[in-house]
Amino acid sequence: MGSLSNKRILLGVTGGIAAYKSAELIRCLQGAGAEVRVVMTPAATEFITPLTLQALSGNPVSLELLDTAAEAAMGHIELARWADLILIAPASADFIARLCHGEGGDLLSTVCLASHCTIALAPAMNKHMWESPATQSNVQQLRAQDLAIFGPAMGYQACGDIGEGRMEDPATLATMAGDLFNCGLLNGKKVVITAGPTREALDPVRYISNHSSGKMGYALATAAMEAGATTVLISGPVQLAPPERVTTIAIESAEQMLEAALQEVEDADIFIAAAAVADYRPASVAVQKIKKNNDEMLIQLVKNPDIVATVAGLAKRPLTVGFAAETENLEYYATQKLRKKNLDLVIANDVSDTSIGFNSDDNRVLLVQAGANTALPTMNKNLLAHKLIEHIAGLLKTAH
Numbered sequence: 001m002g003s004l005s006n007k008r009i010l011l012g013v014t015g016g017i018a019a020y021k022s023a024e025l026i027r028c029l030q031g032a033g034a035e036v037r038v039v040m041t042p043a044a045t046e047f048i049t050p051l052t053l054q055a056l057s058g059n060p061v062s063l064e065l066l067d068t069a070a071e072a073a074m075g076h077i078e079l080a081r082w083a084d085l086i087l088i089a090p091a092s093a094d095f096i097a098r099l100c101h102g103e104g105g106d107l108l109s110t111v112c113l114a115s116h117c118t119i120a121l122a123p124a125m126n127k128h129m130w131e132s133p134a135t136q137s138n139v140q141q142l143r144a145q146d147l148a149i150f151g152p153a154m155g156y157q158a159c160g161d162i163g164e165g166r167m168e169d170p171a172t173l174a175t176m177a178g179d180l181f182n183c184g185l186l187n188g189k190k191v192v193i194t195a196g197p198t199r200e201a202l203d204p205v206r207y208i209s210n211h212s213s214g215k216m217g218y219a220l221a222t223a224a225m226e227a228g229a230t231t232v233l234i235s236g237p238v239q240l241a242p243p244e245r246v247t248t249i250a251i252e253s254a255e256q257m258l259e260a261a262l263q264e265v266e267d268a269d270i271f272i273a274a275a276a277v278a279d280y281r282p283a284s285v286a287v288q289k290i291k292k293n294n295d296e297m298l299i300q301l302v303k304n305p306d307i308v309a310t311v312a313g314l315a316k317r318p319l320t321v322g323f324a325a326e327t328e329n330l331e332y333y334a335t336q337k338l339r340k341k342n343l344d345l346v347i348a349n350d351v352s353d354t355s356i357g358f359n360s361d362d363n364r365v366l367l368v369q370a371g372a373n374t375a376l377p378t379m380n381k382n383l384l385a386h387k388l389i390e391h392i393a394g395l396l397k398t399a400h
C-alpha cells in the first residue's frame with residue numbers, strides 16, 4: 001500500500017519531449033497504489049505511442065473528443081467523474097495557455113473543464129518559454145484557481161539549454177501527487193465498520209427495527225478508504241449505495257452482524273461500531289406468518305449480543321470505537337459506556353436535538369476517551385467522518 005492507495009489518477013500527456021517519461025510515471029503512480037488512465041493530446045502521440053501507455057496503464061488510452069466508441073464507454077464526462085486527480089505531465093506551454101483560457105478544443109482540456117477534482121500540472125518546456133511573461137501569467141492564474149503546479153525542475157534541457165523548465169522526475173511527481181491527498185494516514189491498515197439498523201425477525205414477513213439511516217457509518221467507510229485503509233463495511237438494510245472501493249457485507253440481524261464482525265476483525269487494526277443494533281430480538285421466530293387471532297399479543301424478547309463489547313473483549317483486539325446516542329447526561333453516559341464496554345473511544349451525540357444525529361445529514365459529537373474529552377462543532381457527516389478518521393488514526397499511532 002502506498003501514498004496513492006485507492007486513488008484514481010487520470011494522467012494527461014501533452015506534446016513535449018518529456019512525454020517519454022510518462023511511461024515511467026505510470027509505473028511510479030501504480031507503485032504508489034493508484035489506478036491510472038491516460039488521455040493524450042494529438043501532439044503527445046508524436047512523441048510516444050498510445051500503445052506503450054495503454055500497455056503500461058492496463059487501460060485503453062483516450063485520444064479523441066468526438067469518439068462515438070468512447071462516448072458509449074468512457075467519454076469525457078465519465079473520465080472527469082472517474083478521476084480523483086488529473087495530473088498533466090508533461091504540461092506544454094500551449095496546453096497551459098489553453099487551460100488558462102478555459103478552451104475545450106480537445107479531449108484533455110474538455111475533461112479538465114468538466115471535472116471537479118484536483119488538477120496538477122508538471123510543466124515541461126524550454127527555459128525561455130517557461131520564463132516568458134505569457135507563461136508566467138498563465139501559471140499564476142492557474143495557481144489562483146487552486147491548480148497544483150509541480151516544478152519545473154532545473155537542469156539540462158533537450159534543446160541544449162541549462163535552466164528551469166525540465167519536467168520533475170517521475171518518482172518525485174508520484175510523491176507530490178500523494179501529498180495532495182491528506183491520505184496515507186491509514187495506509188496498510190484494515191478498518192471494519194458496522195452501520196445501519198438491524199432487523200430482528202418475528203415471522204417470515206415481520207421484523208423489529210429502527211430508523212437508523214446508516215449515513216454516519218457509510219461516511220466513515222468512505223473516509224477510511226480515502227485515508228488508504230482496506231475497508232470493510234458490515235451494513236444492515238439502508239437506502240444508500242455501497243461506497244466505492246469498500247467491501248460491503250450486507251446483513252440483517254444482530255447475530256449475523258456479530259458473526260461477520262468476528263470474522264473480519266481477526267486481521268483488523270480498527271473496529272468502529274456505528275450500527276444501531278437492536279438491543280433485543282424475538283425469543284423465537286415463527287415459521288409461518290403469525291395470525292391475528294387474539295385481541296392482545298405478547299412477544300417475548302431476548303437480549304442481543306453486544307457486538308462492540310464482544311470485539312473489545314477479544315484477546316487480540318483492534319482499536320475499538322463505539323457510538324453513544326443519548327438524550328441527557330451525554331458525557332456521563334458516554335464515559336460509562338467507554339469503561340463498561342472497554343472501548344478506546346466513544347463518539348457521543350445528543351439525540352434530543354433532532355436537527356442532528358440519527359436521520360440527519362449533520363451531526364455534533366463529543367469525543368470521549370481516557371484522559372481528555374473533545375467537543376467538535378456541528379458539521380456535515382462527511383466532513384465529520386474525515387475528522388473522526390484523522391482522530392482515530394492518531395489514537396492508533398499512539399497505541400503502538
Ligand code: C5P
Pocket residue numbers: 194254273274275276277278279304305306307308309321322323324325337
Ligand atoms: O449500549 P448502546 O446501544 O448505547 O451502545 C452503542 C454502541 O454500541 C454503538 O457503537 C453500537 O454500534 C454498539 N452496539 C453494538 N451491539 C449492540 C448494541 C450496541 O455493537 N448489541
